Amino acid sequence: MRPIDVLRFSLMALQGNRVRTMLMLLAMSIGVASVVLLTSVGEGARLFVVNEFSSLGTNLVIILPGRSETAGFGPSSFMGETPRDLTIRDVMAVARHSAVRRTAPISVGEAHASWQRRVREVPVLGTTSELLSIRRWTMAQGQFLPAGDPELASPVCVIGSKVRDELFGPHPAIGEMMSVGDRRCRVIGILGSEGRSIGLDPEELVILPVAFAQMLFNTNSLFRVLVEATSREAIPRVETHILSTIRERHQGEEDVTVMTQDAVLATFDRIFRALTLTVTGIAGISLGVAGILTMNVMLITVSQRTAEIGLLKALGARRSQILMLFLTEAVVLSSAGALLGLVIGITGSQIIGRIYTALPVGTPWWAIAMALGVAIFTGLTFSVLPARRAAHLDPVQALSHK
Amino acid sequence: MITLEHVHRVFQVGDQEVHALNDLMLHIDRGEYLSIMGPSGSGKSTLLNILGILDRSTSGRYLLDGTDVTALSDDQQALTRREKIGFVFQFFHLVPRLTAEQNIELPLVLAGVPPSERKARTGRMLQAVGLKGRAHHRPEELSGGQRQRVAIARATIMEPAVLLADEPTGNLDRTSGKEVIEILEDLNRKGIILIVVTHDPEIGGLARRRIRLVDGCITSDVSGHTEP
Numbered sequence: 001m002r003p004i005d006v007l008r009f010s011l012m013a014l015q016g017n018r019v020r021t022m023l024m025l026l027a028m029s030i031g032v033a034s035v036v037l038l039t040s041v042g043e044g045a046r047l048f049v050v051n052e053f054s055s056l057g058t059n060l061v062i063i064l065p066g067r068s069e070t071a072g073f074g075p076s077s078f079m080g081e082t083p084r085d086l087t088i089r090d091v092m093a094v095a096r097h098s099a100v101r102r103t104a105p106i107s108v109g110e111a112h113a114s115w116q117r118r119v120r121e122v123p124v125l126g127t128t129s130e131l132l133s134i135r136r137w138t139m140a141q142g143q144f145l146p147a148g149d150p151e152l153a154s155p156v157c158v159i160g161s162k163v164r165d166e167l168f169g170p171h172p173a174i175g176e177m178m179s180v181g182d183r184r185c186r187v188i189g190i191l192g193s194e195g196r197s198i199g200l201d202p203e204e205l206v207i208l209p210v211a212f213a214q215m216l217f218n219t220n221s222l223f224r225v226l227v228e229a230t231s232r233e234a235i236p237r238v239e240t241h242i243l244s245t246i247r248e249r250h251q252g253e254e255d256v257t258v259m260t261q262d263a264v265l266a267t268f269d270r271i272f273r274a275l276t277l278t279v280t281g282i283a284g285i286s287l288g289v290a291g292i293l294t295m296n297v298m299l300i301t302v303s304q305r306t307a308e309i310g311l312l313k314a315l316g317a318r319r320s321q322i323l324m325l326f327l328t329e330a331v332v333l334s335s336a337g338a339l340l341g342l343v344i345g346i347t348g349s350q351i352i353g354r355i356y357t358a359l360p361v362g363t364p365w366w367a368i369a370m371a372l373g374v375a376i377f378t379g380l381t382f383s384v385l386p387a388r389r390a391a392h393l394d395p396v397q398a399l400s401h402k
Numbered sequence: 403m404i405t406l407e408h409v410h411r412v413f414q415v416g417d418q419e420v421h422a423l424n425d426l427m428l429h430i431d432r433g434e435y436l437s438i439m440g441p442s443g444s445g446k447s448t449l450l451n452i453l454g455i456l457d458r459s460t461s462g463r464y465l466l467d468g469t470d471v472t473a474l475s476d477d478q479q480a481l482t483r484r485e486k487i488g489f490v491f492q493f494f495h496l497v498p499r500l501t502a503e504q505n506i507e508l509p510l511v512l513a514g515v516p517p518s519e520r521k522a523r524t525g526r527m528l529q530a531v532g533l534k535g536r537a538h539h540r541p542e543e544l545s546g547g548q549r550q551r552v553a554i555a556r557a558t559i560m561e562p563a564v565l566l567a568d569e570p571t572g573n574l575d576r577t578s579g580k581e582v583i584e585i586l587e588d589l590n591r592k593g594i595i596l597i598v599v600t601h602d603p604e605i606g607g608l609a610r611r612r613i614r615l616v617d618g619c620i621t622s623d624v625s626g627h628t629e630p
Contacts (some may be wrong), residue, residue: 005511016499292620309497314485315509315556318477395456399495 001321010329017301021333024290024297026377027335029344031287032371034201036345038283039367041352042276044359049272051360053265059101060134060261061238063094063225063246084250085221088150088210093249094227097241099234104131105150105210106224109217112182113206115167122163122206124180126213130334134228137202142174142189145209153211157188162203180206180218235260282365284374290337291378298386309390310398319391327380327388334379338372345371403563403595404430404453409462410446411618412543422448423459424618430597432563435590437598437609445618446599447568453597454487454566455479467563484513488557488594490586492569494549496541496556503528503537506555513560527555531585547578554585564595571605583608 013020065086082338088105095103107126129147132139144158150155157180164173173187191202214220228239239258246256302309312322346363411423422445430436440446452464453459455471464471469481489495496505503524510520528534531551541549549571557565565587571579583605590596600606614622 001517002514005514009511012499012504098515206618232547306497308497310496312508313480314454314489314495315512316480316482316560317512318480320477321512396451399456399491 001324003290006324006328007332009325010332013305013325013329014333017304020297020301022292024333025340026288027290027293028375029341031283031290032338032341032375033344033348034283034286035280035371035374036342036363036367037348037352038279039276040345040349040361040363041359042272042279043364043367044349044353044361046269046272046276047360047362049268050265053261053268058261059229059235061227061229061231061235061242062259062261063227063242064257064259065221065258066255067222068076076386084253084255085219085227085244086256087220087222088214090246090249091222091225092150093245094225094242097238097245099230099237099241100227101230102130102134102228104128104134104226105222106131106226107210107213107217107219107221108223111206111216113163113167113178113179115176118167120163120166122211123204123217124206126208126210126216128210128280130228131207131226134226135202138192140192144186144189145207146188150209151211152209153215154209155183155185155212156188156209157185158191158207159187160191160201160203160205161174161193162201163206164190180208183216184214185212207352222280232262235262256381280370286377287371287374288333290364290375291382294330295382296333296381297311298326298383299389301329302326302386305390305392306398306401309393309397310401313393313395314399323387323391326390328382330379330383330387331376334375335372338375341375342368342371403432403467404428405463405465406452407463407465409452409459409464409591411445411457412460421454421618426462426618428613428620430595433590433593433595435587435596435609436609436611436613437600437606438613438615439599439606439625440599440615442601444615446601446615448618449615450566450568450597450599453564454489456527464630476520484509485560486563488560488562488565490550490553490557490565490567490570492572494541494546494553494573496549496552498541501538501540502533502544502552505541505552507557508556509560523559524555525561531555540555545578546574547581548583550574550578551585554582554589558589558594562594563581564597566597567596569602570598571602572600577603 063086091105093105094100104127109124110121111124113122113175114120125146128150129145131137132144140161142158145156146154157178159173167173167178168176171188177184177186178187185208191205191207193203208216210222227238227242229235242256242258243254247254309322349361349363353359406426406428409423409426410421413420413422428451438446438449448457452459459472462472466482466486471479474482489542497508499507506527507520507524510523515523524537528537531554533551533555535546536544541552544552570582570586574582586596586598587608598605598609606612611623611625613620615620
């Protein structure tokens with residue numbers, strides 16, 4: 001029997017019983033659609049987190065003052081702080097290494113920002129010129145903080161676009177003197193609106209030179225230090241360099257915590273992947289249900305078409321041919337159902353993507369391949385039993401079947 | 403051509419053995435036209451099933467065209483059925499979703515004959531059974547006689563050596579029945595072995611050789627034309 005004829009025969013058999021065909025298409029497509037939809041959303045969630053993290057910058061090592069591990073019950077656990085501050089000088093020392101490309105000390109606080117009679121409470125971030133490149137921010141207008149000695153407290157500031165709108169309204173802001181806390185500084189740049197990332201929205205920030213911010217907040221300590229390594233491979237070297245430098249400078253104490261962006265990212269990546277797989281697995285159950293439905297429907301089909309099977313045998317069809325006819329029917333059905341489900345699933349995930357624009361919904365190719373593969377596989381496996389039953393029917397009894 | 407030697411067919415019914423065929427001896431030559439008659443339960447259908455290789459005898463030999471069919475594997479038997487035997491049934495056994503033409507070409511499809519050749523051969527068969535204009539009708543749109551003619555066309559499209567007809571007129575009115583018998587006899591004149599199983603003495607009497615079965619044994623085997 002020619003393969004094309006097998007296919008044609010199956011298609012005609014499917015046409016012959018529309019209700020059954022529709023029912024099975026529906027079952028299969030629901031299974032596939034739910035797998036595709038849930039993986040798309042899961043992947044979207046994962047990509048969302050990954051993007052949020054990578055917008056913090058790549059090859060990043062973050063230094064936090066204080067040790068992360070609990071050191072038992074001691075005086076420091078009451079104070080919650082280390083006696084030695086993480087200072088700008090520490091940062092300057094850390095920067096002196098071939099594997100360190102950029103460093104940005106960060107000091108944060110809240111202050112009143114005002115211009116003329118408008119006042120607003122804003123988050124203030126003290127840093128150096130290199131933060132712009134580390135965080136991949138862009139300037140909408142003017143320039144970022146000037147490069148140079150980080151200990152120099154130049155009275156300049158860079159503001160986010162939202163701060164600009166709220167304080168200056170339609171007035172041009174560049175070159176204006178504004179007050180931050182009890183100090184005055186000149187606005188030299190306005191940040192672009194992209195580059196949003198977890199926690200900090202650059203639109204709402206006022207950015208000052210780090211020394212100026214420390215003066216404002218009356219402290220020597222830094223909140224964080226961002227260190228960018230020259231490459232991914234250099235990260236471990238940078239870590240050891242940071243720890244040894246700090247130990248040298250802090251009387252032998254390693255009183256900082258060093259985190260790598262990659263480690264955090266990898267953890268989140270793993271968590272989200274596991275979540276996606278779990279959800280996919282749950283959706284996969286509906287594929288299994290579709291498979292069992294396939295088996296039932298195929299069994300009914302075989303008993304409905306018993307006389308026809310008897311006839312085919314009388315006409316000289318071999319067992320393998322009858323097996324092939326019924327398997328083809330099941331595979332055609334389940335692939336059609338899978339394709340339909342794929343269309344529904346992808347359309348559905350596109351719609352979700354439209355509704356939740358922040359979620360980068362995309363159906364990963366492996367989910368498509370898996371859903372199709374599993375659908376066709378279950379269709380095939382679950383119809384082996386009915387098809388075998390058909391192939392092994394006794395022709396005499398089958399022919400007399402009504 | 404066909405030789406049955408000591409053929410037994412025993413069915414197990416509960417704990418009882420029923421001898422549907424009992425030590426049957428039969429020889430049929432090329433081009434013969436014979437009818438098998440007998441009361442119900444006499445083993446007519448069993449004999450037909452064994453002749454059509456749909457059923458295996460419990461013991462004994464069945465030689466078809468010189469080969470021992472009982473020794474063949476399932477697939478070889480299927481192949482023999484396809485190439486050498488045609489069936490015509492009382493209830494036609496047409497596939498309802500297929501047109502007359504598609505029903506007729508079914509054996510060719512199973513044999514893997516290319517479409518162009520199938521088209522030509524089904525066309526000739528439709529012509530031969532007088533259904534040229536009905537090629538694209540489904541069985542439900544055809545009369546009983548027409549359905550049986552489609553079935554005959556399907557049974558003979560592989561040009562088999564043997565045509566087995568099981569009550570071919572049992573479900574037809576007299577006129578259509580007559581037409582069907584004429585077509586079958588015409589095929590027999592062209593050389594096919596025609597075996598008709600019936601309990602209608604009028605149909606059975608038309609055959610040149612008439613076999614009577616009772617309880618799985620041949621009780622009479624008469625050749626030549628005698629008025630019933």
